[in-house]
Amino acid sequence: MSHYLLPRNSLLWLLGAQTAAIAPLVPHLPAFIWAAWAAVMLWRLQVFRGRWDFPKAPLKVVLVIFFSAALYLNYGNFKGMEPMVALLVSACLLKLLEIRVYRDLLLVVYLSYFLVATQFLFSQSMLTALYGGLCLWMVTATLLVVHQPSGHTAPFRSVRLTGRMLLHCIPLMLLMFIIMPRLGSFWAMPNLQHATKTGVSDSMAPGDFANLTRSGDVAFRVTFEGEPPPTKKLYWRGLVFSDFDGRQWRQADPDDYFDGEVVSWFDKREPGWKGLIENSGEALAYSVIMEPSHQPWLYALPSAVAVEPEIGLARDFRLVKQGNVTQRIQYQVKSYLDYQLEVDPLPQWRLRRELQLPDGFNPQARATAQQWYQESGSPQAYLQRVLGFYNQSFTYTLQPPLLGEHSVDEFLFGSQRGFCEHFSSSFVFMMRAAGIPARVVVGYQGGEYNELENYLIVHQYDAHAWAEVWLEGRGWLRVDPTAAVAPQRIESGLDTALPVAEVFSLQRYRQNPFLNRLRLELDALNYRWHRSVLGYDSQKQAETLRNILGEVTPQRLVMFVALVGGGILLLVALHLYWQRRPQPQDPAINAYRRFTDKLARRQFPRQLGEAPRDYIQRLGESDLVAQKPELLEQAQAITALFEQIYYQDRRVLLGRLKSQVRSFSP
Structure with missing residues (x-):
């Protein structure tokens, strides 16, 4: 099986995105995983530099046994959310060591999306949501970089493109948040084995x-x-x-x-x-x-x-x-x-x-x-x-x-x-x-x-x-x-x-007015997040839909989704079209093109890449000027005006150029 040569920009983006996704899980993972993470990062970089080779099959078996045994000794079993998260992180680290073909790289990127989601198992604060959005941005940018091997020439192009893609998704995400049935949070599963029991005890x-x-x-x-x-x-x-x-x-x-x-x-x-x-x-x-x-x-x-x-x-x-x-x-x-x-x-x-x-x-x-x-x-x-x-x-x-x-x-x-x-x-x-x-x-x-x-x-x-x-x-x-x-x-x-x-x-x-005010502002912001987003349950959803639709019926709900969703898609399509629309050209270039089109209709077209001065010189040697000598003087005057406007930025001559092009009749 041939090895996949991982481009440098793809490797750096992959390591950065995976590190950002794993970082919030530090307090919830065994210490040995972080030592293993450092070792895997070093090994992967050395493989890329050609200093070390990929781990052989026997070493892979040893690593799998080591991780499995260490996790079992730490948790006692593999039941529960925390052992599963630790197992997922371990799998991502080990998979990073055997990226040999293109599909291995894509698999690690897709696993990184799951790592981002696991952050919300332990915290659902506004800060966690913002950080999770940043990690999502990085992982998606990594996915784009994977498909752009020459992206090292413009390393942040994928970042900008990812940002536009995510912005296009936000309106649809808000629509789904409003109308999708509230089925309870995935992270509400009550089986965190090592969860700290805060507050009053029994x-x-x-x-x-x-x-x-x-x-x-x-x-x-x-x-x-x-x-x-x-x-x-x-x-x-x-x-x-x-x-x-x-x-x-x-x-x-x-x-x-x-x-x-x-x-x-x-x-x-x-x-x-x-x-x-x-x-x-x-x-x-x-x-x-x-x-x-x-x-x-x-x-x-x-x-x-x-x-x-x-x-x-x-x-x-x-x-x-x-x-x-x-x-x-x-x-x-x-x-x-x-x-x-x-x-x-x-x-x-x-x-x-x-x-x-x-x-x-x-x-x-x-x-x-x-x-x-x-x-x-x-x-x-x-x-x-x-x-x-x-x-x-x-x-x-x-x-x-x-x-x-x-x-x-x-x-x-x-x-x-x-x-x-x-x-x-x-x-x-x-x-x-x-x-x-x-x-x-x-x-x-x-x-x-x-x-x-x-x-x-x-x-x-x-x-x-x-x-x-x-x-x-x-x-x-x-x-x-x-x-x-x-x-x-x-x-x-x-x-x-x-x-x-x-x-x-x-x-x-709190004795410092500025710091106390800042502390209360931050807590109030977090409180609004809890009430408006995390507290958006079935009761609040029904109230919101009643405020929007009046009477909530399947017909009205379908019509609302069709109109709002269709409007969002239309706006996104218009935005994409507007970004790729033909850009208006310089008026001087348009005037000069009309001049060359008139000569082209007399069987004297301008050649591809031909400079204006070379074009006029060739015109002076043509049969067209021999039949009508005054054309050369007019063509030279038009060319001189175009060069002064386009190369010397003398825009005041644009009106004269347009006038002479209109009067030019070969």
Whole structure:
């Protein structure tokens, strides 16, 4: 089999396009692939220079075995999206080493298109879309360069041609985006094995939230219908922890609930425990755009009411979704900020659950709680005494000391320095030790309002933990011991409660008006992208088509596609024709051509490539001048005028040239 001599420009374009397509996958691929990528690039260049030969068949087998074994050891199997992406990248690299015939080159180019598409498996932001468009441009330019081996003489000609081709495709792409059925994203497949689970986890131990507060990533964005509530009321409920083993808080086992279905889904029959919720006042409606968390729980203000399918209210009064949140989603919620939960006396099985404490842990906290409760005389007075204790003696910090086996004792009567999970955990312990049902609630608190688009940004550093206490006649009440220690954290946010240097995010630049404005502008732009493009679901598509067509019928839809699509194709055809239309010639050349045409009709045509002066010299030697001598003088005058206009740019003589050509009659 003869080798395909890969042109230099084609090789450079191919390597550049493939590198650009693979670059965004760096955080999601094993490290050995990047070492292999560098080795393959070097080998391919050396083959092109004639220094090395193509790998032999035995070496190919070794490379395939090595890549397969390395991927299996890294992932454990080949199921899931990440192993498949790594396998595709490996195949592209290995195929690059055996480009021997023309079809091998085309195959690598076509595989590069798939590499570009895999970028959107991990991110669908506007920046990713722009970068993906750039990669698409490069790969398509490579495909054109492959068919133009002499393109090294004009290396950017293919780039310009590719740009025009892609511009021609944009109107049709927009039309397809508007009318094509919304079938869900290909990248919504929930099987990313090594996907980082960001945000609140399904357990809480000292130090967990301190790590989250160092992340400036966005957790979700909220758009309110009307004025948003004040920051101190923005408690975004996520999870409820009732089980404590001495170190960690966890959710209660769903099997522990005996009073109906654990989740009340929007489109299903409501269980009896829904009657334990007493909402009053006016509902607060809002829309949430949540970033992927790879967890099933959602975030909402209390008391939340699900208004969409696949979203339900759990028995502990939090929102959940059917399946994990593996891609950015948007959901509508209604909340009643004036509410009561479970005012009726708790049954014995609930009391056991919400009073549970492990044996053998924190004896000092137990004894102190029982003593203070006896001295207080009532649950309300005891609760206020504990909050007063926090207010007088504790410090709010992201860098608390480590705690030992009796973590609550060491925190309450030793370090007295901590973060929200220290305060909520120890507070709930003190409540339970005194015989008051209590539990920990985690989620987010507050948020940053972006006035440019009128929405709230909730970051990961807004993660928060607080307590819920059950009091007779009042039900579950939210109590936030953090507010007793650092009220500015609840009123204004984390960045006012701590030194700015401790918040490792762009928020530390918010004191600079220009940088803060730029940050909010970029986030608002990304927010519009999420709502308009990524949030263009079936409901928005139906609304858009109704606005365009009125009543959406198959006949109107076909007519719309035919008219708009036909108009787009017509405009593209006209643009292509306009680019290739005959260019108008110089008026002087047209006048001179009429002069030579007159002589041609007298059997004296101008020869191909003959200069005007040579043409006149030959005319002077012809029989035509011998019959009519005055023609030579007229022809010489016309030729002299043409040379002055065309070669000396004396355009003022153009009128005289046209006049003499009109009067010339051989």
